[in-house]
Amino acid sequence: MYNDNPTIPVKEIDESKQGEVLMMETKGSKPKSFYIESYGCQMNFSDSEIVASILSEEGYGPTRNMEESDLILINTCSIREKAEETVRRRLKIFNKVKAKRPETLIGVLGCMAERLKSKFLEEEQLVDMVVGPDAYRDIPNLIASADDGNRSINVLLSREETYADIAPLRLQSNGVSAFISIMRGCDNMCSFCVVPFTRGRERSRDPFTIVSEATDLFDKGFREVTLLGQNVDSYKWENPETKELVNFAQLLEMVALVNPLLRVRFSTSHPKDITDDVLFMIRDYKNICKYIHLPVQSGNSRILDLMNRTYSREWYKSKIDRIYEIVPDCAISSDIITGFCTETEDEHKDTLSIINYSKYSMSYMFFYSERPGTLAARKYEDDIPLEVKKRRLQEVVDLQMDLAHEHNKKDIGKTYEVLIEGDSKKSDQHFKGRNSQNKMVIFPKHKGLGPGDYVQVKVDEVTRATLLGKMIS
């Protein structure tokens, strides 16, 4: 896995998945093929499935072998400097392939394409196409133009585009869990964050297309959907005819009603927007998972204010209290940034103490990386030395690891419903699956069962990352 620190779990980039993006066999003898690598958040992986769908309409079939592909695409992330460095390294490798096979086109998609725009075409590396996150429908035209020897670019952001009518081509699928993008963009202006610049304004997708995508997935055998957005709790859709509004709690219910056997997850929740109504839905529907990703970023009110998160330490703590009050067995996870501009040692300690208070089951942890053009880059000095940022990060990681272990230990003796996802990584004699709280559960296989089945598993052992148990009848 890529990360600033290899011991930290990171959601943005999972190198073990790279190149595996293309699990689907090309049917018939398609004349052209594409190879795609995806980096960044789940939204980016979900977007790659939209791109794959658009390309398949054009007669391009997926391949896992970049050497033989006609089109090499990289869906990029700009969230931290390291993420962009990884992309540049990969582009160098693609360029070697192109040197041997000059007719191959190389395209940069996603957030880094949007951030750097035509700068990509000016660099010495060979890039034929630059396509921003709202311009994927234009890819066929951009390919045609690049085929004619022009370097092509479309980085226009849109206020409407949600790709609602495009059925994603499920790449990398285990056939059990799938992502559904419910909105795009972000209207928050967290001062550290590049996403509002790379993804544009927030817009929500027609809920009926979301329900029909979920229904279709269920009919195909999928048993879990994750509703994706940078800030799902601010989902809001107005019916153009009746003017009725659908909010996120209502959308959750609509998707939960598709089938009681379809698990519903969602990510990410902004603490300022998650409502009691959402918590009541989680409490009332068994198939809405009892798991909330509620990034705190910092535990100190002054830093939260500089970050423009619009909540204070006390306010966040009361949100945590409310979640555990309404859904006592809910698991909560977080994102944390250490060493933000001007953060003192005491303010860092506030972050450690809020992690303790919140009892996160896990967290994604990062040290601050200044991003050009953001509010923080313009207004504040990135004044915490790298060693200090890293040391604080290590303290956060150590604490979170211990907490995760404690959290898991409390599960010993409990029985959970687990949705089987496939074979455990370490042994083909064991299944892996998740419980409602999003914890990975490993248990010995039983005949007649397989991915997509629900089973009851009693936990008898735990590690920091996993629950181990046995099926009960």
Ligand code: SAH
């Ligand atoms: N929309 C989500 C987060 C998207 S980015 C939310 O609001 O929670 C995922 C995480 O990356 C963020 O939660 C934050 O912890 C981290 N991140 C974003 N910008 C960063 C930066 N400049 N430096 C370090 N970490 C950053």
Ligand code: SF4
């Ligand atoms: Fe970035 Fe904040 Fe939007 Fe999340 S809510 S994507 S951290 S600006």
Ligand code: F3S
């Ligand atoms: Fe990265 Fe863009 Fe997602 S910057 S985290 S890929 S929205």
